[in-house]
Amino acid sequence: MSNVQKNNEAVNIKGSKFMYVWMFLATAGFLIACLFLIINGFKFDSKYSILYLVGGFIFTPFYLYLTLWHLPGLRPGKVLLTIVPGENGTVISKKGTVLIKNIRNIDMVRNPLNLINDIVIETFDDKKVKFRTYNLLDDTEYQVIVDRYIFPFMTENARKVWDRKINLELLRKEENYERQEQKFD
Known part of the structure; x- marks a missing residue:
C-alpha cells in the first residue's frame, strides 16, 4: 500500500x-x-x-x-500530492492546486513519451491539471486514495463518473477496502 x-x-x-x-x-x-x-x-x-x-x-x-x-x-520521502479533505478541500502538488468541488473528472493516464503515470484532473472551468506519480502509485492504490479522501467531497455528477470507473468489489478483494458512507473523520 x-x-x-x-x-x-x-x-x-x-x-x-x-x-x-x-x-x-x-x-x-x-x-x-x-x-x-x-x-x-x-x-x-x-x-x-x-x-x-x-x-x-x-x-x-x-x-x-x-x-x-x-x-x-x-528521491526518498517525495510527496506526490497532498489532499486536504473537507467541504472546501483541495488537491495540492507542485504543478497546481485544485478544489475538490471543482473536479469534474479524475483519471490516471500513462504518458506515451516517458511511460510515467500521471493523475489528470479535469475541472469544471475546462482546465486540466496533471500530477506526476513517477509510477510509484499502483492503479488500485490510486483508486483507494481517490475513493477514500476525494470522493466524499466531490459533486454528485463527479461521483457518478467516478463510480462508473471503479469496481468496488475488485477493490474489496485486492486491497481489502470498503467505502465508508460517512464523511472524512
Missing part, C-alpha cells in the same frame, strides 16, 4: 517502498543490462557478440531516457 501520512487536516501521499525499489531496479537494472551486453559484445568471444552490441547500443539510449525521467521520483 502507498505511504499515506496524515498531518492535522492534510493527507500526504507518497509512493510505497516496494514501488521505489521496483522502479529503481527497473530503471537502473535495464541500464546495467545494456552495459553488460555492450561489454560482452566487445569481447567477441561468442557468435552472438554482434547481437549483443546491436541490442546494447539500441536499448541504452531508450533506458537512459526513461531513467532520467524517473530520477526526480526516486
